Amino acid sequence: MLLIRRFEERAGEMYAKAKIGGFLHLAIGEEATIVGSTRALRDQDYLISTYRSHGHTLARGSEPERVMAELFGRVDGLCNGRGGSMHMFDLQNRFMGGYGIVGGNLPLAAGFALASDYLERDEVTLCQFGDGASNQGTFGETMNLAALWRLPVVFMVTNNQFGMGTALERHSAVTDLMRKGEGFGVPGMRCDGMDVADTYNVTCDALRIAREERQPVLVEAVTYRFRGHSMADPEEYRTKEQVDEWRKRDPLTVFGDQLVAAGVLGEDEREAIDRETIERVDRAVAFADASPHPSPNDLYDDIYVLGEQVRGWYSVDERTPTPHRGEDESAMDRAELPHAAEHAGATTAKPADAAQADED
Amino acid sequence: MRYREALNAALREEMQRDPNVMLMGEDIGVFNGAFKVTAGLLEAFGEKRVRDTPISENTIVGMGVGAAMTGLRPVVELMTINFSLLAMDQIVNHAASIRYMFGGQVKVPLVVRMPQGAGHQLGPTHSHSWEALYLHVPGLLVATPTTAADAKGLLKSAIRDDNPVIFIEHEYLYGQRGEVPDDEDHTVRFGVAAIRREGSDVTIVGISRMALTAARAAKTLSEEHDIEAEVIDPRTLRPLDLDTILASVRKTNRCVIVEEGWPHGGVGANLAALVQEQAFDDLDAPIQRVTGADVPMPYSKPLEQIAFPHEPQVIDAVLATFGDRR
Ligand SMILES: Cc1ncc(C[n+]2csc(CCOP(=O)(O)OP(=O)(O)O)c2C)c(N)n1
Numbered sequence: 001m002l003l004i005r006r007f008e009e010r011a012g013e014m015y016a017k018a019k020i021g022g023f024l025h026l027a028i029g030e031e032a033t034i035v036g037s038t039r040a041l042r043d044q045d046y047l048i049s050t051y052r053s054h055g056h057t058l059a060r061g062s063e064p065e066r067v068m069a070e071l072f073g074r075v076d077g078l079c080n081g082r083g084g085s086m087h088m089f090d091l092q093n094r095f096m097g098g099y100g101i102v103g104g105n106l107p108l109a110a111g112f113a114l115a116s117d118y119l120e121r122d123e124v125t126l127c128q129f130g131d132g133a134s135n136q137g138t139f140g141e142t143m144n145l146a147a148l149w150r151l152p153v154v155f156m157v158t159n160n161q162f163g164m165g166t167a168l169e170r171h172s173a174v175t176d177l178m179r180k181g182e183g184f185g186v187p188g189m190r191c192d193g194m195d196v197a198d199t200y201n202v203t204c205d206a207l208r209i210a211r212e213e214r215q216p217v218l219v220e221a222v223t224y225r226f227r228g229h230s231m232a233d234p235e236e237y238r239t240k241e242q243v244d245e246w247r248k249r250d251p252l253t254v255f256g257d258q259l260v261a262a263g264v265l266g267e268d269e270r271e272a273i274d275r276e277t278i279e280r281v282d283r284a285v286a287f288a289d290a291s292p293h294p295s296p297n298d299l300y301d302d303i304y305v306l307g308e309q310v311r312g313w314y315s316v317d318e319r320t321p322t323p324h325r326g327e328d329e330s331a332m333d334r335a336e337l338p339h340a341a342e343h344a345g346a347t348t349a350k351p352a353d354a355a356q357a358d359e360d
Numbered sequence: 361m362r363y364r365e366a367l368n369a370a371l372r373e374e375m376q377r378d379p380n381v382m383l384m385g386e387d388i389g390v391f392n393g394a395f396k397v398t399a400g401l402l403e404a405f406g407e408k409r410v411r412d413t414p415i416s417e418n419t420i421v422g423m424g425v426g427a428a429m430t431g432l433r434p435v436v437e438l439m440t441i442n443f444s445l446l447a448m449d450q451i452v453n454h455a456a457s458i459r460y461m462f463g464g465q466v467k468v469p470l471v472v473r474m475p476q477g478a479g480h481q482l483g484p485t486h487s488h489s490w491e492a493l494y495l496h497v498p499g500l501l502v503a504t505p506t507t508a509a510d511a512k513g514l515l516k517s518a519i520r521d522d523n524p525v526i527f528i529e530h531e532y533l534y535g536q537r538g539e540v541p542d543d544e545d546h547t548v549r550f551g552v553a554a555i556r557r558e559g560s561d562v563t564i565v566g567i568s569r570m571a572l573t574a575a576r577a578a579k580t581l582s583e584e585h586d587i588e589a590e591v592i593d594p595r596t597l598r599p600l601d602l603d604t605i606l607a608s609v610r611k612t613n614r615c616v617i618v619e620e621g622w623p624h625g626g627v628g629a630n631l632a633a634l635v636q637e638q639a640f641d642d643l644d645a646p647i648q649r650v651t652g653a654d655v656p657m658p659y660s661k662p663l664e665q666i667a668f669p670h671e672p673q674v675i676d677a678v679l680a681t682f683g684d685r686r
Contacts, residue, residue, distance in 0.1 A: 046430070077463075078463070079461060079462045079463035079465070080463035080464070081463075082460060082461050082462070082463045083461045083462060083463070087461045087462065089461075089462035089463070089465055089466075090465075091462075091465040091466060096429070096430075097458075097462060099454070100453075101449060101453050101454070104422070104449060104450070104453060104454060106419070106422070107418065107419040107420075107421070107422020107423050107425070107426065107450060108422055108423070108425055108426035108429070108454065109426060110419070110422070110423045110426060111422060111423035111424060111425055111426015111427040111428070111429070111430070111434075112426045112427070112429070112430045113426075114423055114426070114427045114432070115426070115427040115429075115430035115431050115432045116430070118380075118382065118408065118427070118432060119380075119431055119432075137416075137418065137419075138418055138419055138422065141414070141416035141418065141419035142419050142422075142423075144414055144416070145413065145414060145416065145419055145420075145423065148414070149411075301464065302459055302460050302463060302464030303459070303460050303498050303499050304459075304499070304501075304523050305459070305467045305521075305522035305523050307521070307522060308549070309501075309517060309520075309521050309549055309550050309551070310501070310521070310523060310550070310551070310599060311551075
């Protein structure tokens with residue numbers, strides 16, 4: 001939780017310094033929901049989330065260096081700088097992505113669960129999305145299909161009280177979100193998303209039900225984001241008093257105090273951990289800063305899996321007057337191409353690269 | 361063998377070959393498919409592998425994407441291409457983008473099959489031809505098989521490929537017969553056009569069903585106008601075998617492109633741009649396009665019939681490239 005908090009605070013600063021572009025959605029305040037739920041997963045389980053997912057990928061074990069590098073848009077980023085803040089992905093740690101389309105990740109989650117079920121693998125998918133996403137068509141469609149096919153998936157609606165600037169009671173006729181799946185055959189549970197232990201316990205139960213009883217569950221995690229929706233949010237839709245009220249429940253303070261009170265952690269240790277965490281984030285920033293930008297030559301990489309069928313990339317760009325080079329460019333050196341690095345963005349063709357052929 | 365049976369055979373053989381190939385779609389199982397392409401497959405492979413789904417296009421395709429990312433080779437059937445618009449989000453924002461935006465960490469070996477085409481008086485929500493919509497999207501492969509042999513060979517290639525494939529069938533073609541190689545390894549590689557008829561006077565490129573219309577027009581042109589047309593069926597639009605088309609145009613010096621879809625931003629518009637960019641000096645006349653009418657498909661039979669191309673329009677376009685020989 002501390003790592004996520006310190007990481008995101010720094011990310012906010014880096015955004016202000018224009019080291020990070022695009023949108024930056026921070027989950028500050030929601031750390032207990034993220035960590036409590038993610039810790040309930042087994043290594044082989046899948047986690048999928050939204051554009052607000054720096055914390056999810058960190059909680060799953062991604063190196064802060066690579067997450068920060070992704071925010072900076074650098075080659076050493078988790079996705080080589082292709083995804084940015086909204087599109088984190090770490091296959092090795094089974095973090096199956098942040099997605100920029102509200103509600104777009106639910107069908108994918110059911111698809112992972114379908115594959116797990118089909119291949120008879122003992123995996124469960126945990127799918128997180130916001131209260132706003134529960135109004136998308138994919139919500140109902142996916143709940144229905146998951147329940148109908150008894151897929152091992154747990155849906156977690158992160159109820160942070162707002163979809164951007166629209167308060168829950170202004171966007172959803174049913175505000176008791178845990179009940180929103182019932183009509184589709186998905187029973188609900190609720191956890192205190194500001195309480196890491198409660199979130200962990202409830203998620204464990206939900207995962208067990210999904211894994212053992214093949215019954216998808218919808219968990220509502222009640223939480224709050226302390227910062228704006230994104231960095232570009234003047235927060236005119238809520239009062240400072242409301243934010244202050246929720247801040248009293250800051251999961252870092254509350255949980256830290258609990259640990260100290262229980263004698264698990266000394267005050268000095270608590271400070272030491274914080275210092276180490278800040279240093280770790282410093283290293284992540286230094287790493288990201290030192291990592292190069294992707295080369296223009298990389299522009300066309302990974303659009304297709306190259307192989308027998310698709311041997312080269314032969315995009316078409318009307319701005320280029322030179323002849324189309326045909327598709328089979330596998331033998332050509334990249335540098336020989338008519339529009340190598342210096343003309344990237346106006347490239348007619350790119351060679352197949354044996355090294356790119358898919359590993360599996 | 362009929363086109364629909366060829367598709368069925370491709371699905372059956374690929375399912376036998378690879379246990380991770382599975383089918384999802386509305387009414388593909390018990391009902392045997394809206395156009396009977398999946399007839400008998402539920403019986404043969406069971407409910408685990410042939411799944412009737414609720415009417416939830418976006419979610420079915422999205423589940424296909426997710427399952428493809430995690431080890432399966434799903435083939436999703438959508439009842440018609442019109443309904444694929446409900447799944448446009450999963451097709452474009454997800455299937456086509458995921459590999460790229462996640463830096464190549466995953467692949468999406470998914471096939472989305474669906475028919476298109478006018479002629480059955482189904483009106484504006486069931487009759488369109490939209491290969492151009494999918495041709496537009498990097499990250500997708502797009503196939504438009506015309507013959508039974510290609511239907512089978514391309515579908516097998518599509519299923520074996522590691523990229524998301526938009527596989528566009530045609531309602532009119534389902535009942536057409538053609539020779540189909542019996543060989544279980546009969547595949548047709550994407551990106552290789554078929555020359556349906558050789559000729560030296562004009563190149564006619566026909567997309568999807570229009571490859572047949574073009575071939576009929578070519579016969580009439582030969583018999584009545586002494587014009588020998590070369591008819592090319594690109595078979596796949598992504599990848600596109602532009603080289604074969606260009607080689608033909610360099611020989612004939614004339615080019616006509618025939619498609620059933622709308623004119624603006626269509627396959628022909630794109631192809632005409634490519635051909636003039638790269639073979640301008642070889643052209644003796646402006647490239648002609650024959651397209652569907654720029655209207656939502658009308659229900660009325662006479663109106664519908666004039667809203668998509670037939671042989672006479674193709675002949676007129678060819679004659680136009682010869683100027684005064686009309
Ligand atoms: C399909 C779609 N519509 C709109 C948006 C713009 N948008 C981004 S986040 C957001 C609010 C989502 O709220 P919620 O689901 O509650 O998640 P939260 O941001 O609170 O985590 C909106 C409208 C989008 N990204 N995708």
